[in-house]
Amino acid sequence: MAHELPALPYDYAALEPHVDATTMTIHHTKHHQTYVNNLNGVLDKFPELKDLGIVDLNKAVGTDKLPKDAATIIRNNGGGHYNHSFFWKIMTNPSNTNGPSGEVKAAIESAFGSVDEMQTKFNAAAASRFGSGWAWLGVKADGTLAIESTPNQDNPLMAELSGTAAMTPILGLDVWEHAYYLKYQNRRPEYIAAWWKVVNWEQVADNYAAAKAGTVPV
Incomplete structure (x- = not known):
């Protein structure tokens, strides 16, 4: 199961003036998208992990459930994907x-x-x-x-x-x-x-x- 960039529940300017639209656009479409791309890239090499949802992947970090060759990439990019998916939803106009x-x-x-x-x-x-x-x-x-x-x-x-x-x-x-x-x-x-x-x-x-x-x- 490939991970996808979630749509924001508001437009990029919705948090103005406190969080600017340019930052939100780059943060979402560039930074978060990169975490998603990198996570999918490593999961393509370890198909046995593809059925794990993003929460279970994050919980597996630091345990022997993750292959050593995948652990750091999942820690950084799986963490980035979970954190940002969570972060967007706890903000509003x-x-x-x-x-x-x-x-x-x-x-x-x-x-x-x-x-x-x-x-x-x-x-x-x-x-x-x-x-x-x-x-x-x-x-x-x-x-x-x-x-x-x-x-x-x-x-x-x-x-x-x-x-x-x-x-x-x-x-x-x-x-x-x-x-x-x-x-x-x-x-x-x-x-x-x-x-x-x-x-x-x-x-x-x-x-x-x-x-x-x-x-x-x-």
């Missing part, structure tokens, strides 16, 4: 974002004391990630929320390798320079602050419900 509510808000307040405190800790994880990587909010095995940061295209599904707490992501932020440099240059904290204004909290709530039910959102 700024007019549609109203902050967390319901069960996900209650879970955030239980874990961090307040939504503001969660955002402060998340921002710190995103801003302090050296080089390229991601910041994540996820549900741990005990049902509580935690924040993690991963390098490159790693994610918490790769717990065997990444050194992070095993958890199911419900919110994630790309802090690779290609995600923000055209608009924000080296001002990563400014990009992080602006990004909260396009978070799709309804999708985060759906992700939380899925994670609680034992399903990994894509």
Whole structure:
């Protein structure tokens, strides 16, 4: 089964002025497409892996389920494909974002004391990630929320390798320079602050419900 670049659930300018249309176009059609192409390329050489979905491929990273000759390519490109497929869906036009509510808000307040405190800790994880990587909010095995940061295209599904707490992501932020440099240059904290204004909290709530039910959102 070949992997495909998913269509965005909005147009490239929908996140303006916080995430610019040029960045979104390049990020989606160039960077994400390259991860898909590279992943399909390695899976063509290992057809026994083609029936694994993107979640299972990411969970297999760092285990003996992946052939050594394929492991690094799948880690980088399978991670990139999963991470970006997840990332596009948790953003929306700024007019549609109203902050967390319901069960996900209650879970955030239980874990961090307040939504503001969660955002402060998340921002710190995103801003302090050296080089390229991601910041994540996820549900741990005990049902509580935690924040993690991963390098490159790693994610918490790769717990065997990444050194992070095993958890199911419900919110994630790309802090690779290609995600923000055209608009924000080296001002990563400014990009992080602006990004909260396009978070799709309804999708985060759906992700939380899925994670609680034992399903990994894509």
